[in-house]
Amino acid sequence: MPKKSIRKAVEFVNPYVPGKTIDEVQEAYGLDEVIKLGSNENPYGPFDNAKEAMIQEIDQLFMYPDREYEDLKVILAEMNGLQHENVALAHGAGGMLETLARTFIEEGDEVILPTQSYGLYREISNLMGAKVIESSLNAEYKIDMKDMMSKFSDKTKLIWMCNPNNPTGTMLDQAMFDVFLEKLPEKAWIIMDEAYIEFSDPAKRIESIDYIKKNKRIIVIRTMSKAFGLAGARIGYAFANKEMIHIIDTVAEPFNANRIGLAGAIATLTKDQKTYEKRLQDIISERENLVQQLTKMGMNCIPTQTNFVFFETGRNASAIGEEMLKRGVIVRPCTGWGYEEAIRVTIGTEYENQRFLEEFGKVIKEIQ
Numbered sequence: 001m002p003k004k005s006i007r008k009a010v011e012f013v014n015p016y017v018p019g020k021t022i023d024e025v026q027e028a029y030g031l032d033e034v035i036k037l038g039s040n041e042n043p044y045g046p047f048d049n050a051k052e053a054m055i056q057e058i059d060q061l062f063m064y065p066d067r068e069y070e071d072l073k074v075i076l077a078e079m080n081g082l083q084h085e086n087v088a089l090a091h092g093a094g095g096m097l098e099t100l101a102r103t104f105i106e107e108g109d110e111v112i113l114p115t116q117s118y119g120l121y122r123e124i125s126n127l128m129g130a131k132v133i134e135s136s137l138n139a140e141y142k143i144d145m146k147d148m149m150s151k152f153s154d155k156t157k158l159i160w161m162c163n164p165n166n167p168t169g170t171m172l173d174q175a176m177f178d179v180f181l182e183k184l185p186e187k188a189w190i191i192m193d194e195a196y197i198e199f200s201d202p203a204k205r206i207e208s209i210d211y212i213k214k215n216k217r218i219i220v221i222r223t224m225s226k227a228f229g230l231a232g233a234r235i236g237y238a239f240a241n242k243e244m245i246h247i248i249d250t251v252a253e254p255f256n257a258n259r260i261g262l263a264g265a266i267a268t269l270t271k272d273q274k275t276y277e278k279r280l281q282d283i284i285s286e287r288e289n290l291v292q293q294l295t296k297m298g299m300n301c302i303p304t305q306t307n308f309v310f311f312e313t314g315r316n317a318s319a320i321g322e323e324m325l326k327r328g329v330i331v332r333p334c335t336g337w338g339y340e341e342a343i344r345v346t347i348g349t350e351y352e353n354q355r356f357l358e359e360f361g362k363v364i365k366e367i368q
């Protein structure tokens, strides 16, 4: 029935598939304890001061948030050597990505995106009627900038990039990226989604903020959802040149960041730095441990710069995922990206990772 009335482009959009929730799995399998390692959240969040600030903010909820979001913008700008006019906020990075699609894409415009990456890029591009041009990752599970460049045309409007890449955890190479920027078609902008950048080795990062200062056509997206432990509070942001930020803020719906999220984000960044740093280190050292253990079990772990590990199991990943669910551990089989034998697992607490390893060890003995 609604089909007659909706925009044609909507037919080509697939619903976002979130990771399974704890309640869902508890109910389906009658389990007491479920460990969620399927959505790349930070189990240590929200940090204490953020929690307190969010509780305090409840009394203010009868009022709209400050439309300019000045306080948080100033903090984020200063942390990155930018000015607050270089920052736009949104309901999560996801909200920002959608605003960008609406800002740039006209029916028939070409967008280029990595096939094995964050799925939202494709769906919001399709929703806007873009011609989506895909590029497969290379043999090292990295975004293939050479291949993407070969797809550049004068119709290219947007290039969706994910650095480090979800689901593989790999990063872009600086030297190649410089070439990429040089070859960038005239009308094209690069959307650089850095949802996991905080987990990466600073020496391996490309200088995305510097490119903004140099007025390159790049928009950097970040989020409070992953490293900062505030996925449920829905705060994401973009860095770009001032003119572009003004345009983004014009396109975005009014009040696209909520008071609780803003309060939590501000407190996290100003009062919880120590906890943040400690937990970041915990996650990174647990990551190294998990990679070691999985490698010992014969898994092929792709080197990761994120809070998750992507690994090839040599077995049917859906079957593994299903079997793990029965045992109360949610992981992400990567079949939706065409990796039939790969699993993506989030780094949890030490306890959660141990539980994962125990159950995983049993499951791979069962499924050969």
Ligand SMILES: *Cc1c(COP(=O)(O)O)cnc(C)c1O
Residues within 6 Å of the ligand: 040, 091, 092, 093, 094, 095, 118, 162, 166, 193, 195, 222, 223, 224, 225, 231, 234, 235, 236
């Ligand atoms: C989790 C994730 C997002 C979405 O983050 P939110 O801020 O929670 O909307 C965006 N991009 C990538 C690559 C992600 O993994």
